[in-house]
Amino acid sequence: MILSWLNDVTEGLQSFFTGMRTTGKFLVENLRDEGGAKAVTRQYPLHAAEVVGERQRGHLHNKADICIVCHACDTACPVDCFKMDGERDGNNKMRASRFDIDLSKCIYCGLCVRACPTDSLSMTADFQMDPRLDGERYLFRRNSSQLDVHLDAADVGRLQQLSRLPREQLSPADREWLDARIDVRGQHLIGMYGLGYFTPEEKAQADAEREAKKKAKDAAAAAAKAKAAAEAKTKAEAPSAGGPG
Amino acid sequence: MTGLGYAVDAVAVWLSGSPAPGWIAVTVAVLLVWVAPLLAIIFPVAALGQIVERKVAAAIQRRHGPNSASLEGPLRFGFRVLLCFLPRATQDRAFQRFLKLPVVRSLLPILQKLGIGQLAADGIKMLGKEDIVPRGADGAVFRLAPYLALTGAFLPFCVVPFAHHLVMLEVSVGALYVIAVSGVTVLALLMAGWGSGNKFSMLGGMRAVAQLVSYEIPVGLAVAGVVLWSGTMDLHAIVAQQYRPGVFTFVGWNLVQSPFLAMLAGVFFLAGLAECQRTPFDMAEAESELVSGFNTEYSGLRWGMFALAEYTEMLLIGALFATLFLGGYQSPIGEQWIVGLHPLLATLLHLGIFAVKFLASLFLMVWIRWTLPRYRVDQVMRLCWLTLVPICLVAVFGLAVQLVLAGGTEAGTAYGRLAALPRPALGVLGHLLGWAVPVLLLGVLVRIARRRHGGMHPALRQLTGGGS
Structure with a gap:
């Protein structure tokens, strides 16, 4: 009995020292490396992640030159964040004249990317949405061509240029122009400027449209249900009428 | 009575002004000479222990530990309290001066990295919390x-x-x-x-x-x-x-x-x-x-x-x-x-x-x-x-x-x-024997115990990489 006890005690000691050695090794390793470069946690705004997962689902990006405005993404989207218009180009191909993604609605599910027949939609690795990154202007970094489609090219250039400057340095005319497009305090801001922006009126219209759509959908669903119920009823009656045959 | 006892006596005599101090003078002297310095040393060291704990924990777990709490706020508060007799603008100017001192400017970020600011933040948080006594409590x-x-x-x-x-x-x-x-x-x-x-x-x-x-x-x-x-x-x-x-x-x-x-x-x-x-x-x-x-x-x-x-x-x-x-x-x-x-x-x-x-x-x-x-x-x-x-x-x-x-x-x-x-x-020989005999005895016993009772658990053996 004493021997088995002794065995237990020595085993316990041995495992204790093994554990201490393991954590001690970590401790020395991490103290040695300067500034915690090996640390798993990152100080986000200071040190952005260098490696993002291969299948990271960041901002949506649409290659406007191959988009055929087929509305497949719109159909697939569970939150209705797309707004798009198209027109025929010289080759009679459908091309996007406007392709807006309301990033305040987007849930980054990636269903639109799966639905896209031309692979024009993709999810980028960029995940930074911090408004402060763009001079406290509630502008977001635009790494997609979506905005370019929505605004005139000249406007885009001007917007990007002006939005980088401190507000105080802008000329009154520029400021007025900018304020017409961007709400400085973000009070009337609806949706994020993933591409262009929605005015309150547009927002109201979109909401009304969505409501109507939803009502229609509900009505259709109710009708379908009633129809199905009626069919089931007739089916249920049919065998009994036919009898064992 | 030795050591600080003399100091207590001296302070008590000085406080009461008579060679045979009363109990009040002795109590005050004890508070001054013993208790106050002890608290003044032990409290900060115990608080420092907390920082050591969090930093070591962070290093072991590959984290940073507390490193973001700024010391500026507590220092500014300290300035406000110390210079409360001056107008607000003067206080702020003095504080800005203080921040620009080379020593302060080089030391503050280091202290912040070490998590000293967290100590102040935690302390203030704790002070600000409500002192709740449950209704059913004694x-x-x-x-x-x-x-x-x-x-x-x-x-x-x-x-x-x-x-x-x-x-x-x-x-x-x-x-x-x-x-x-x-x-x-x-x-x-x-x-x-x-x-x-x-x-x-x-x-x-x-x-x-x-x-x-x-x-x-x-x-x-x-x-x-x-x-x-x-x-x-x-x-x-x-x-x-x-x-x-x-x-x-x-x-x-x-x-x-x-x-x-x-x-x-x-x-x-x-x-x-x-x-x-x-x-x-x-x-x-x-x-x-x-x-x-x-x-x-x-x-x-x-x-x-x-x-x-x-x-x-x-x-x-x-x-x-x-x-x-x-x-x-x-x-x-x-x-x-x-x-x-x-x-x-x-x-x-x-x-x-x-x-x-x-x-x-x-x-x-x-x-x-x-x-x-x-x-x-x-x-x-x-x-x-x-x-x-x-x-x-x-x-x-x-x-x-x-x-x-x-x-x-x-x-x-x-x-x-x-x-x-x-x-x-014991002498040198005595010490050597005193170590050798028990260690040898224990070693032999452990050996036998190991042989008799199957050594390590398989999982542990894998962890330690072999062993008996």
Whole structure:
């Protein structure tokens, strides 16, 4: 009995020292490396992640030159964040004249990317949405061509240029122009400027449209249900009428 | 009466203006000379312990730890308070000046990286919290418990020698006193659990008390072993007895004097961990499983007092460990030269050495905490009664045998009045034999035990990479 006890005690000691050695090794390793470069946690705004997962689902990006405005993404989207218009180009191909993604609605599910027949939609690795990154202007970094489609090219250039400057340095005319497009305090801001922006009126219209759509959908669903119920009823009656045959 | 006792007398006489001061003057003198400096040292060091803990934990877990809390806010507040007689604009200008000082500008980011700012932030947060007393609680008991816990943690420091004669109270039964007054903590935890008016808190309190009472036994036995070896309960004398002339002072430390004392040191440290309820023995709190025990109902500063008591007790265990086994405030090499220095210089050196020793054991405790998982409550008890207590008994018995075999005494320490105290005269051969025989015996026994009982668990063998 004493021997088995002794065995237990020595085993316990041995495992204790093994554990201490393991954590001690970590401790020395991490103290040695300067500034915690090996640390798993990152100080986000200071040190952005260098490696993002291969299948990271960041901002949506649409290659406007191959988009055929087929509305497949719109159909697939569970939150209705797309707004798009198209027109025929010289080759009679459908091309996007406007392709807006309301990033305040987007849930980054990636269903639109799966639905896209031309692979024009993709999810980028960029995940930074911090408004402060763009001079406290509630502008977001635009790494997609979506905005370019929505605004005139000249406007885009001007917007990007002006939005980088401190507000105080802008000329009154520029400021007025900018304020017409961007709400400085973000009070009337609806949706994020993933591409262009929605005015309150547009927002109201979109909401009304969505409501109507939803009502229609509900009505259709109710009708379908009633129809199905009626069919089931007739089916249920049919065998009994036919009898064992 | 020695050491600071003289200072107390002098201050009391000066305060009252008569050669025989009354009790009020003596009390004030004690507060001034003993209590205030002790609190002024122990509080910040205990708070610092928390930062050490969080930083070491972060390093072990590959994190950064607290490094973002700025010190600017607390400093600005300090400026506002100090310069409250000046207009606000002047205060701010002075503060801006202060921030631009090269020392401040280079030091502030470093302190922030070290997480010192977090300390201020935590403290302010704790001060700002509401002090809630549950409706069903026993108010007086509930309110009193944190103070008692803190008292139990602070009182033992009165007899710990920080340097030669730098001890609050030079009592001849210091070791007994330490064990006796740290029992106050047990009462405090019981009061906290009972007074909360919450059955889970009471269960937690019971759990904590059962653990504390059990672990008093190995702690007591380990101290008893040291007392047996030294022949005195005076902590100051125990330290003085570990003195050896010559370069290698550390051969006189109790830790290396005898294998049995080394065993007792290990047990003392482990049981000390359990006494301050640190992982792996923090069943009383069990944050992740049981979400606190006796202190569930506490909030704000009262909760903070329990936390501070825990860290103070860690310091205490470290200080006692250094005193009993690591030669107290003495340097490991060349102590005789330090003794020969100017008293003030020697005292400062001793203080530094003592701080290094008990901070090292603090670090070890933190390291253990972030290595080992928590024991189950029955395992905690089993470890105490079936492992630590038997080891202690064997060690104390072996120590006694060794003392009897050695016989005789050896005189001559550097510290005058202690020179005549009895101490074992083993000689070099005696020491070698004293180490060799028990170690060999134990080695053979372990060998046999290993062979008989199948060695390591397969999973463990894989982890350690082989082994018997």
